[in-house]
Amino acid sequence: MKTLNAKIIFFLCCSILFLACKKENKQQEANKLAAANKQLNANATANAVLASCCWIGTTNQANATMEAYDPVLTSWATPKWSFKPTTALGFNATSEIPLWGYVNDLKVRNNNHWGSGQVITAQAERLSVIAKYPGGQRIWATGFPADAGVHGMEILPDGNCVVAAAGTNSGTGGNYIRIYSSSQAAPNQYVNTIYPLKAAHQVLWDPVNNCLWAIGDSLKKYAYNTAASGGTVSNPKLSLITSYSLSSITPWGHDIAPYDGDTNKLLVTTNGGVYVFDKSAGAFIPNAITGAAQRTFVNSVSTLPGQNTMVQTYKDPGCPINGWCSTHVDFYNLTTGAFLYSRTVSSAGFYRGKSFDPNYL
Structure with missing residues (x-):
């Protein structure tokens, strides 16, 4: 009888241990995302000093290069930092580098998934890239067909990423956002799901509200890897929370950005103007942007942290490169919309020029 009781006790202990381990494994993945998001909220990356909160990250389509400049300097003759993919940085000479063309979007983020402290997301024509910052060494890259029209890219706290594809003017290709398992080791780093937009x-990832914002013909808010979606870090999924119409402002969204000093607001640009969105109210604030800052065809918008300054690039008919870029980045008073100053590179074709800030929210 003692032997039987001992066996029963041993079996019960093993069962309890197994169930505890199973529960721990289920929570492990969620804990990883929570820890990574906490890192963003706390701005606790050890290398956060690497990227200046006051630099402007630009996409220069004249030379197909990402460039960062210091707005304090009146001369932008020499960038503080630059990036384009090369074989020396680990990019493939035949399947990746030839896809790099007109540069569209650049962000720097605190993310230690690959041990580098900070990374950039860089999107240029048919190639989207995650690379180490400031060195630019390749982490991940993927190509797109010519009609995808990818315009934006964001990295999530766990190392996965999302791209925004506009398609062509004739309506072909693109018209979606697409999430990738970029955090995973080869060959599992390209698992993806498409969501129409x-x-x-x-x-734009929102670490305060733990959600993803996307802009196109509407403004959309997505949850990431919820229980209902069945998403995991190796097979990531988005769930649409709410879709907000642009009918109260003007159509065709271009950019979204945090609003300095108020995590409940977003800056939004469309073909027709610059606007402020109230997250909790789920509505655009009437006449929030006035003065010279309220203008059409603004390709990018952002703010300089703690400086009450808005940064814009817009469709400048005087740009010698194409019909949608600019040779200058413009700065405005965030409260009044009054023009402050511009920084110009006469040979440039800036599509976007935004606050190059890893502690963006």
């Missing part, structure tokens, strides 16, 4: 132009 007409004329998708930009995506």
Whole structure:
């Protein structure tokens, strides 16, 4: 009888241990995302000093190069930092580098998934890239067909990423956002799911509300890897929370950005103007942007942290490169919309020029 009791006790102990381990494994993945998101909220990356909160990250389509400049300097003759893919940085000479063309979007983020402290997301024509910052060494890259029209890219706290593809003017290709398992080791780093969004132009991770914002013909808010979606870090999924119409402002969104000093607001640009969105109210604030800062065809918008300054690039008919870029980045008073100053590179074709800030929210 003692032997039987001992066996029963041993079996019960093993069962309890197994169930505890199973529960721990289920929570492990969620804990990883929570820890990574906490890192963003706390701005606790050890290398956070690497990227200046006051630099402006630009996409220069004249030379197909990502460039960062210091707005304090009146001369932008020499960038503080630059990036384009090369074989020396680990990019493939035949399947990746030839896809790099007109540069569209650049972000720097605190993310230690690959041990580098900070990374950039860089999107240029048919190639989207995650690379180490500031060195630019390749982490991940993927190509797109010519009609995808990818305009924006964002990295999530766990190392996965999302791109926004606008398609062509004739309506072909693109018109979606697409999430990738970029955090995973080869060969599992390209698992992806597509979500329709007409004329998708930009995506932005919101670490305060733990959600993803996307702009196209509407403003959309997505949850990431919820129990209902069945998403995991190796097979990531988005769930649409709410879709907000642009009918109260003007159509065709271009960019979204945090609003300095108020995590409940987003800056939004469309073909027709610059606007402020109230997250908790789920509505655009009437006449929030006035003065010279309220103008059409603004390709990018952002703010300089703690400086009450808005940064814009817009469709400048005087740009010698194409019909949608600019030779200058413009700065405005965030409160009044009054023009402050511009920084110009006469040979440039800036599509976007935004606050190059890893502690963006």
